Amino acid sequence: MPTYQYETIPTEDYPEVRAFELKQSMKEAPLSCDPKTGQPVRRVISGGFRPMGLRGRSSPTVAAPSCSHDGGPCCG
DSSP states (O other), X not given: OOEEEEEEOOOSSOOSXXXXXXXXXXXXXXXXXXXXXXXXXXXXXXXXXXXXXXXXOOOOOOOOOOOOTTSOOOOO
């Protein structure tokens, strides 16, 4: 079962954002309110997952930023 991240939506009564995680089936609908406070919530979409070390697959490489020729810091 995947773990989903949620955060509360600030309101006048609850101005602070509370983040929490919840294990849910993929078939379950997303929560609409915080189980603790009843405050409205939204599901947080985060980065994906990619197993490392898969053989036969490569990912694109990113070139390192170019630095000054004298070995100094990289400034604009």
